[in-house]
Each structure stands twice: as C-alpha cells, then as structure tokens.
Amino acid sequence: MLNSLSLDAINTLAAIILLTDFMLVASSRMRSLTRIFAIQSLALGALAAVVAFETGAEHIYIVAVLSIVLKAVIIPRFIDYATTKIQVKREVEPLVKIPGSLLICAAITLLAYFVTEPLMQQGTAITSNCLAISFASVLIGMFLMVSRRKAITEIIGLLVVENGVFFAAISTTYSMPMIVELGVFFDVLVGVIIMGLFAFRINRTFDSIDTSILRGLKD
Amino acid sequence: MIITLILLPVAVALVCLLLNRYTKLVETASVVGAGLLLLLGSILVLHVFEEGIIDEGMWYLDQLGAFMLLIIVLIGFLAILYSVPYMRHEHENGEVSSNMLGLYYTFLFLFIFTMVLVVVSNNLGIVWIAVEGTTLVSAFLVGFYNKGTSLEAAWKYLIICSIGISLALLGTIFVYASSIDVLGENSDLHWTSLMAVAGQLDPAFLKIGFVLVLIGYGTKVGLAPMHTWLPDAHSQAPSPVSALLSGVLLNCAMYAVLRYHILMTHSSIGGAFSSGLLLLFGLLSLGIAAAFIITQKDYKRLLAYSSIEHMGIIAIGFGFGGFWGIFGALLHMFNHSMTKALLFFGAGNVLQKYKTKSIDGVRGLSRTMPYTSVLLLMGALAITGSPPFSVFTSEIMVLTGGIDQGNILPSLLYAGMIVIIFAAFMGHVVRMIFGDPPEGMEKGEVNKAGLIPMVALVVIILVMGIFIPDGLSDALRDIVALFGGQV
Amino acid sequence: MLLAMIQTLLLLALAPLFTGLIRKFKAFFQGRQGPSVLQPYRDLTKLFHKDSVISKDASWLFTATPYICMTAVITAALMIPFFTTSSINFIGDIIVVVYLFGMMRFFMALAGLDAGSAFGGMGSSREMTISAMVEPTILLSIFTMALISGTTRLGEISFNLATTGLDLVPPALFLALAAFFISTLAENARVPVDNPATHLELTMIHEAMILEHSGKQLALMEWSSMTKLLLYLVIMANTFLPWGIATEVTPMALIIGIFAVILKITLFSLAIAIIESSMAKMRLFRLPNLLTVSFSLSLLAVMSFYIL
C-alpha cells in the first residue's frame, strides 16, 4: 500500500535507528551518547514525517515535529547542560564490556524479530522491519540502563526506550490518538526534567552520580 | 460532575502552593479540600453504586472505577488528616521547613489528582499518562526528606517505574494496534469502545500487549520481581505518603492491569491466559514477600513487603477467578488499603517516638505508647489475616476461589505462604510491642491527633470483617459480572 | 450378698495363713524349719495392740491411708468369687477390681512420700514405676479372659468357664495366665521384683513405702497387703482355672468349691515359693525386660485368640 520509494525511505530510517542503537551501546563517551541520541530522534522524526506523508494523517506531522524539537534538540541540550553542570567524568563506565554488549544487542535484535514475527501476519504494521526494530530499540534501551552505571546514562537509556515505543506506535498504528500522543510527550519531558533534578540532587548529596553507590537501601 | 472531581485536587494543590508561607492556612485548606473530595467522591460512588455507570465519553466511571475512587478519597482524606499532626511534628523538630510543608501538601494533592485521573479516564492512553503522572509526582514525595537514602529511593522509584511504565505504553500501543483492524484508524483507545469489540480484537497483538502491560503496570503494582523499588520508596517516604502509596497507588496500578485483564477475558484469547499470568506473578510476589518479611529488620520495609504480599494476593485472586476469587480480590483491595494505612500511620507514630526504623530499636511499645501499640497490634493481626478483621474475609474468599476453581496446588501454596507470613510478621510486631523500652524513653504518645484516623480505620476493618454493606456487596457483584464471572 | 460377705470374711481370715504358708514353703526349700504358718496372725495381733508413732511432717493422709487400703481391699474382695461364683460383682467388674487395687497402691505410695523420708519416696517411686509397667499386662490378660468368656464380670467369667469343658478352652488362656502370674509377682512385691523379706535400704520397694507406719496402722497395711496377694491368687485361680468352683448354691458344690480353691491357691503359693527360692531379685533397671516379656505374653494371648 505504500509506494516503494517511501518504503525504502522508511526501511533506511529504521536501519539508521537500529544503527544508532548499536552506536549508543558502543560509544564510551557521554557527549557522543547525547549526539547519537539526537540523531536517532531526528531519524525517528523523519520517519514519522514519511509516514505522515504516506498516510496523509496530519496529526502525525505534528508528532514528527514535536519529536524532532523535543528529542533531537531540547532534551539532548538539557542533558549536555546537566552533564557539564555536574561535571560528570566523560567515560561511560559500562558494567558489561563494549564488545560483550554489542553481542548481546545483536542477540536482542534477533529476539525482537523472533517475537514480532507472529504479529506481522496481521499486516497492520508498515513493514516487518519497523516493528522488530522498534522492539529491539526498546530492549536495547533497557539493556543500556541495566549495563551502564551513571544516572545520566540511565536517563538516556530510558529515552531510547521511549523512542522505541514511539517508533512502535508509528509503525503499528500510525501513532496514537492526538491527545494521548501529546500527553505522552508532556510526560516524557516532565519525566526527563524531574530525573535531571534528581540527578542534580543526588550529585549534591553524594558528590557523584554513579548509581552504583546508591546501594544504601537493601535487604 | 467528574470534571469537578478531577479539578478539585488540582485547585487545592494550587491553593497550597500559593499559601505556601502560611502553614495553618495550608493545613486548613488541605483538610477542607480532602473533606470536600471525600464528600464529592462519595456522592459519585454512591451514584454509581445506586444508579449505574456514568459515561461522559472521555470520563467514565463504572462500579470498578467507583470502587477504586472510594478507596482513593477515603484513604486520601484520612492520610491528610493524619498528615496534619504528623508533618507539624516533623516541622517542629526541624526536619521540614515551612516552605517544604506547603510543597508537601501541594504534591500530595497532585498525587491524589493523578490517581483520581487513573480511575475516571475512559481512554487507556490517558490512564497511562495518569499512572506515569503518579510516578513523577510521588517521586517528589518519596524524596521529600533531602537525605541520601530518600534520594536513592526516589531515584530508583523514578527509573524503575518509568521503565516499567514505558513497557506499559508499548503494551497499550499493541492493544491499540489490535483494534485497528476492527475499529479502523479512528479507534480512540477508549476502554468502552474496545470492550464493545473485545471478541474481534487481534489476538496476537493483544497477547503481547497484555504481557507488556502486565509487566509495565505490574512494576507499579509491585509484583515480584519488578517490585524492587517498592520497599525503598515506602520506607523512605513520610508515613502518610507511604500509606497513600501502599494503600492507593498500588491499587490504581492494579486497576489499570485489571482493565486489560477484563478485555482479555472477553477477547478471543479467553481469560485463562491473563489469569494464568496474574496467578504466576501473584504467587511469586507472595513467596518473595514472605522471604523478606522473615528476614526483615526495618519495620517500614516490613510493611512495604507486606504490601507486595497483598498485591500478590490480589493478583492471585484475579488469577483464580470465579466469583469468589474476583470478589475476594476486589474486597481485598479495599481491605488491604484500609489496614495498610492503619499500619503506616502507626509506624509513623512509632518512628516519631523512637526515631529509628529498625525493628530491634523498638521495644516496649505497649508501655511507651499504649494506644498506638494496641492499634498497631490490631492492625498487624488484621493484615496477617486474623478474624474478625476484614482481611481475613477477603483472604478466605480468595482461597475459596482457588479451591473452587480446582487450583488446588496454588491454593495450598497460597495458604502456606500466608501462614508463614503471619508467623514472621507477628514475630516482628510482638517483639516491638512487648519487652523493655530503651532507656530514657518516656511514656506518652507523640501524635495524639493522629490516633483519630487510626481509630476510624480500625472501626472500618472491624465492621467490614463481620459484614459487608449491601450496596457495596451489590456493586462488587456487578464488577464480578464485568469479569464474566458468574454471580 | 450373704455369700459374698462370707467369702470376704473368709478371705480376710485366710490371707495371713497363705502368707505364712508361702514362708513355710520357702523355708522348706531353703532347708530351714521356718516360723509357724500362723506366725503372721501373731504378728498382726501384736501390732494391733501397740501404740503408734506418726511423723511430725506427715499430714492427715498418712493416718488415713491404712484404713483406705483396707477399705479398697475389702471392697475388691466383695466383688471376687472365692469358692462360689456368686458375689456382688453386679456393682463392678474386674476392671473395677483392678482400679481398686490401684487406689490402694496410690494411697500407699502417697503415704510413703508423706513422712518426708528418703526411703518412703524411693519406695513410692519404684512402686509406681513397676505398677505402670504391670498395668497393661493385667488389663490385656483380663481382656483375653473377657474375650474367652464373653464378660468382664468376675463371677460370670468363672461361671462361663467352669461350665465349659477344658478341651474347649483356647490356648490364649494359658498365655494370659502366664502373663497374669508374672504381674501378680510384681504387684505383690514378690521376688524377682521385690523381696518381701528384705529391709535392705537400697533394694526394698514395698517395705520402704510402709516404713514409717507403726502400730495399728502398720497392722492394717500388712493385712491389706496379705489380702491383696491372696486376692490375686484367687483371681488367678477362679478366672483362669475356675473348674471346681461352686456354680450353684448347694452344700455339696460349696464344699467342693472351697476345697478346690484352697487346693489351687496352695499350689500357686508353692509355685511362688519355688520361684522365690530359686531366683534372685532382679535389679530395678532390669525389670523392664521381665515385664516386657509378660506384656508380650498377654498381647500374644489376645492375638492368638483373634487369629486362632
């Protein structure tokens, strides 16, 4: 139902998103993390625009624009600002070494294809790639959170998850009802700000935002 | 009508924010606001119970929602009533500045607002937004004391619940996707519209959607093994907030799961799939909670784990299904809220007196704080399922549900766990209540006014233990019918 | 009723005689001449005419015990058929009799503790220990007899058995008899369980209990113990081997009955004397072995009845 050019564009953008996922996992510097995230958001926004163009649903344009503005510009800026402000060491300090992480992410991607395969028979989604990649994004985002130490990287991981979810929304249902979509954006923004605030407070209290020191509460 | 209910807490929050400086006024506004909320909420609840569902398109209040609303406004009111003397005491001891006090009430009302929003929204997307909202707002309340542990708890709460809730969003999207074929692209994600076509929803999407929703909201519910944030957050928050978190928030998240569960039972997949998952997570929660209750050294964490236990019981009840399972689980939501609030209030009194959360640090309550200790002991007996308190009734119903539905082994596990938890829990509480108080500990209650909401709660759980008002009972039957269980 | 009273009086009167008889038999086996068979009568008479000394530490119980013991024995005797099967056993069966003996022992042991001497306590303790081990044997033997004869009333057991031919009697009866015999020795402070003739501090059981009694009280204690022994022998004779007992009240039957029972009791006395002369007293802590044997015998008796 889509013309092949758009289909190619969508597939390319999806591939970029997957690529950025892997880059996020592979990068070892904080600054590059935010950059890559910005690129991913940009690609996502573009993808949304293509879909909007294809389906003619105007509200997806709004979503695309919002996505680009919010996730490709404002949030990366904010995180960069926070990073400099609290003088985080540049290194990412992964708990799992980068080559291992990449292997795991490859496995995750396979899993995502495996899991979404039955869904594809319905043919509601745009392409099988999109759904699988969105799912992979979600899982890779989670993996980032599990395997990285710093509070800021956790926020980025969470944002990657959000991007994945957003991607899934676009690829399966051409995004959700407008009000819901707006609400979700609002929540993401507020969430990031609140997390940033807490990161500040944690830094002030503990002189570090390495979450591995946040282990005072356990049984 | 519903919109007034939604806006009222926002308005009170604003008032509290504006009157920030004037502690007395803030307190008065809070109590009056909470009272109004209780009044308004009760009217709505009664209306729904008597007249039936209120459907305003965007806002939708059926018996299930109303039942949740009842819990929210009741515990909300009592928590605020308890907050006033409790926070004043904190203020006097220099733990909290008066500025923060204003913020406290502001956030408390915002918190209540988000929870009300959860139960009155028809749109599952809005439900999601509201649940996420509860996390964001209550994170402030959890991290209210600007201490290391509070921040840590708040951070964990924020991150873990956010990730969970993201999964729930993905699940919501998949459920939405499952409806696209039937409803076309104008599907509005309203629960009522989904229910109308439940049988035709795409099973593949629905299935994976439910798994994601269950894990996602399950994180918020505190189902093991996604429960990890819960003991930290509950133990670090101010006691009235713990009561709200444990008594209301968890239920709200459970409510969200239930909406999907109901959808599942009416879909082509059938209820067995979602029931099985609920049962699995419920049993896991019960088991893990039991382990932590046994080894616990901190009484607020003890209560937190007990909440995990009870959420497990509720999940088990819905998992068992059948009339008794569902009826019992619903009733258990109410009973657990009331009893847990009572216990957190009691724990608050103890904390203010002994200034420690360690179980070993608290001895001889019966001599230092006779009233609190009696209420606490009653609460402890109640929460562990002793008659004549109400938790017993609902736990028995759940057990009946299990056995009646032929789930013999899970039922036995359930009963066994409850007994073990009883033993461990009472062991801790009894040690706190009796024995010799630490040296220099004077006799006397610190928070006399705080006893009033506690007594109210004891009365509620006692009365509910012996009989359930017909109105409520009928409403619960209607809800059971919603699940497709035979009445 | 009248017969029961006559029998009881006769039993009371004969009790010292048989105690003397056993002693005489023992003396014979030991190659001594021994005291006269009537010696116990003389002892009792002497004691009845003596003043008594009662411990300052003792309570009323100590004084009351001899009378209660005698009461229990007499009441039991009233329910036991001696030479005729008619007694007043309608008010109580053999279980009641066993419990009456239990009552006697109970009071005796209490009195033993009452004076506060270590001997009394030791005697009571051992007596109660032994009785606890003997009790099941006795009741199981009785159980066997009840099964064989279809009743637990002593008179009826005798009657039913006596009117049955010997050949109809199951082997269970003899197993039960053996068990009951061992129990009789244990219950009546005979060798190998206890030595009635000893006053050696560390070995005595029965004598230790009544050590503090004196005068009339002692006489009653001694007499009731003698009667108890005789009653056990009578029960043995009339329940397990009742042939010859008067089953109807005719002069001829009664006379045969008297002779038969006296013959049987004399034989039992002889057996006791032989045992006492040929065996040594056992150590207290070896007793469980013996008593387990008797218990097994009685259990075997029941089982053989059920199975054969």
Added chain:
Amino acid sequence: MDSNNLFYILLALAFFGAPLAAMLNNKPKISAAVAFGASAMASLVGLIIGADVLLNGPMRLDFPFSSPFGTFAFAVDGLSALFIIIISLVTFAVSIYSLGYVRHYYGKYPVGLMGSLFNIFYVSMIMVVSSSNAIMFLIMWETMSLSSYFLVIFESREKGTVGSGLFYLIMTHIGTAAITIGFILMYSESGSFEFSSFHGAALGMSDLLRSSVFALWLVGFGTKAGIIPFHTWLPMAHPAAPSNISSLMSAVMVKMAIYMLIRCYFGFLGVQDAWWGVVVLAVACISALLGVMYALIESDIKRMLAFSTVENIGIILMALGVAMIFQSYGLKELAALALIAALMHVLSHALFKSLLFMGAGSVLYAAHTRNMEKLGGLAKRMPYTSLMFFIGVLSIAAIPPLTGFVSEWLIFQSMLQSFNIPDAIVKILIPVALGTLAITGALAAAAFLKAYGITFLARPRSEGAERAEEVPGTMLVGMGILSALCILAGVLSFMILPVMDEVTSPLIGVSIGEHLISGFLIVPTVGEFSQMSPLLIGVLLASVFVGVLALTHLYGGRRKVVRAGTWDCGTPLTSRTEYSGRGFSNPINRMFSWVYHPLRVFRSTSHISPYVKSDMRYTSTIEPVFERYFYEPTEAGVRWLARKVSVIQTGSIQTYLGYIFVVLILLLIVLR
C-alpha cells in the same frame, strides 16, 4: 423464657461486662468484680440455655444481616448444648476463683483488661459451639484463639511469656489454616458454607478428597487440641498464662477442637473408612503415652498439667477413634458407646483439669513458685486447697468412684467390644490401644501422685512454701464447686450418661439409652457383658471405710498415737534430704531413656582428696525431641530459604532493571 432470649441476655452480659471492665481498669477491685461478675452470670445463663436445649430441643437465632458467605446464625443442638454446659460450668467456677486470684495483679497488670478479655473469651467459646456457618465458625474460632492469646501474654513482663504466646498464636493459626482448607473443600462439594449443607455432602466426594478433608481437620483441630506432634504450644502457653486462664484453656478451649472433630467426622463426613479411625486411634495413643511420660518427669506444676492435657486429649481421641472404627463397620451401638465414653471423658477432664489448674494457681498465689522442687508441706499450710487439689488428683488418677474413673472404665468397655470388628488387623490394633491406655493410666497416676506428694506433702523445700498461707475464700469456692462436681459427676454418672446418649444419638443414628442405664447401674452393652455402678461402689467404699475404722478402734483397744520425727538414720532431716520430684520420676526416666534422651551431667570438685568433695552438682535434662527434630529444623529451613531469597534485593538499580529485562524477555519467548 425461651433460649433465644436467654442467648441475648448471655451476649448482653458479656458484651457489657467486657468494655465496662476495661473502662474501669484503673479501679482494679471494681473492675474485677464487674468482669467476673458478668462472666459468672453469663455462664449461669449459659447453663440454663444448655439445659433448655437438651430438654426442649434445638434453638436457632439468625443474624440480622447477611454475609457473602450465606446466613449467619447461632444454632444450638444437643452436642452444642452439652459443650455449652461444660464451658459454662467451668467458666462459672473459674469466674468466682478469679475474683480472688486476680488480687495479686492489682497495681501490676491491668486487671480490667483481663476481665474484659475473659468475657470475650467465654463468649467466643459459646459462639464457636453455636456457629451455624463455617465462616462464622472460623471467625469465632479465631476470636477465641486471639482472646486466649492476649490472655496468655497477660503477664507480658515475665520472662518467656511473650515468646510462648507467640508460639501459641502461630500454631493455632497454622491449625486454622488447615481447618479452613478443609471447610472450603467441603464448600466446593456442597456449594454452601452452612453447616447444615455439609451433612451428607461427603457422599459425593472422591475418596482422596474426603480423606484429605479428614486429614486436614485432624491436623487443624488436632493442633488446637494438642495432639502430638502439634502439642508443643500447650506446655509453653499454659504455664505462661495466668492460672485462671490456663484453667479455662486447658479444660475447655482445647475441647472445642474435640467438639468440632465429633461434629465434622460424625456429622459432616460421616465416617466411612475404617482407617480414619485407626489413624485417630494411633495419634491418640501416641499423644496419650508421650503426653503422660513428659508430664511425669516435669517439675513445673503447670507444665506438667499441660502435658497431662495432651495425655487426656489422647484418651478422648482414643475413644473417638474407637467410635469411628465401630461406626465405619456399621456397629452403631458400639460406636455410640465409645462416643459417649469420649464425651464423658471430655466432661471429666474439663472438671478435674480446671480444678487442678486452679489448685496450681493457688499454690502459685500462696508460695510464688510453680516449681515442685521448691514446694512441699503445703497440705498443712493450705488444708482446703490441698484437699481440693487432692480430689482433682484422685479424679485424674481414675480412682473409683470419681468421674475420671467412670470415663476410663467406659473407654475400656468400648475397647473390649473390639471382638465384634470383622477385620482381623483392626481387631488386633485395639488391644494394643487398650494396653497403651492402661500404661497411660498408671503413669498418669504416678505423675499426679508425684505432683501431689512433692507439692503438698512432707516438708517445705523453700521459704516461699514455708510461709504459704491459705488462699482467699473466693478461690476456695471456685475450686470447691469443681471438687464437688468431680465427685458428683462420678457417683451420679448414671444420671449424666443418658444426656450424653441423647446428644450422640443424632450423630450416630442410634440410641443406646435404653440399656445403658438400669437403675444405678451402667450397662455398656446389651446382655451380660459387664456392668458397674459408681454410686454403689461409692456407698460400699464409704460403709466399708467406716466399718474398718470402727473395728480397728475396737480391736486392740485404744492406743496412744505419738507424734515424732521421721526416722532419720541419725542425720537431721532437712528439705534437702527429702525425695525430690526429679528423683521420683528417675526410674521411669531411665527405663524410657529412648523416649526422653536424658542428658545427665555429674560434676564434682574436690580439694583435699578425691573422696572429699567440696561441691557436687547433678543436672539432668531431657531432650525436647519435637522441638529439636521437628520445629527447630523447620524454622531454620524456612529462615535459610528466606535468607537465600533475600539476596535478590541487592540495592543496585542495575540489577533491579535487569530483573524486569529478564522477565520481559523470558515471557516474550515463552508466550510468543
């Protein structure tokens, strides 16, 4: 006035007495009078209700509201009425006793609170036996357990009390869980929680299900009754509780379990499998024998009484087991006989055990210790208490013609009827049980002989005992009532047994009242098998006693009686030369060392030569087998497991997120 109104009065009395007493807490005297006055009056009303139901037939009192579990009502039938009478009798006596007993709590512990709980406890027991609905029953059952729990920990500042109470609470809760599951299984068959619907419901059940219910109830009610191995709470809770409470608990509360066992097995399940009876009989034998053996070597009077309760429960269950066996073979008349015997022993035990606990309480009140080794000589210092305790001892030692004897005799008689059983194996088992009962009886006699002898006779062993004085009159009256009843219930048992028959006949389906009593005689079975008359035995004993006394005085003339010291072998007799309780039970301890696992330590120090000892110490302890091999390992196991599980809460947020991640992936793969 009909019993419905009386029931209201009973409830009103207790429900006004309870809060009033609590409110008057600061005025202990008034508070005690109010509380125990209320309970005494309520129990009198209870007696009338019981009698009325027995005479005029069952009553039913519906609750004014309905519950999701069906209708709640107080329904009193014959069996309930009998137990109401037993509860009320004991409560009445204990109430009066308590008036005096609580005096030593004035100013130390909240007497008003105790009085208040006492009333609740009483009412909850009444409600337990009159519940018409399984859930209502459970609520009442737990109310009973809770109120007794609070009473157990009343002396909360004494060492060990709170711990004992907790153990009791946990045990009873475990029991309740088992009971509950049993009821729910019944519900799943009958579709209602009404007791009336349970009748015959078992017919449709599968064998496995029915037997599960049987086993669950045995465990559940057995825990409350104190069958071995679930008995361990008894010797902990009874000594910890105030004596008036232990009296009620031991004499009455544990019987609630018996009540329910009878009702459940004969009423609901309808005994069909003979092996049930065999199981009950086996459990009963073990309980009786081990119970009495532990009682025998115990030096703490109240612990000893607690173990004796285990024993007596065992005896009751023996009769019950025999009844079940007979019933399963359709030998209804014999089943009725055994069940009557069981009920008679329930009554007997209620009477003498509460009497004995009150006696122990009096000793504690006067001499401030429960340790026999520190008592002695109280018979002279507390003559009335000692007399009444003695009557209790005689009853429990089954001395004719007292009440304990009558019930044991009946149990023997029912066991003797085992030859009617068609199955050879079962037939042989019963004589074994009979042997067990015999040795149990003899050991019980030894145990109580020791308890009375060491505590009351000879010389005092401590200053406390030396200075002991007779207890207040109210306490004596309380004990006196029960002493009189102990004698009367034995002697006049021919009047009581027909009532028991009336109670059992609906359960068994046959009445044996026609032949059971003829005149003063008790005739267990039709025909000549046996008969007995406690009344005539009593009369006979009394007249012979008088005769012996008279003749002894006549023969040999009046002789002097000299009071002198006990023969001392030349060494002055002190309290340390007396035979001790431990010494008394030592032979048994040694002979049954395979049961007791005794640990004896003898230590001596000598300075000059090995023959001159300066200090000698002998300690003898027995191994608490059940605690060590059953309860402690279980607890340790659970704790170990819990610690292992607790590892998951590491404190690291990454781990936590990892859990979600893993669960998600697992579920996705499994449920794809």
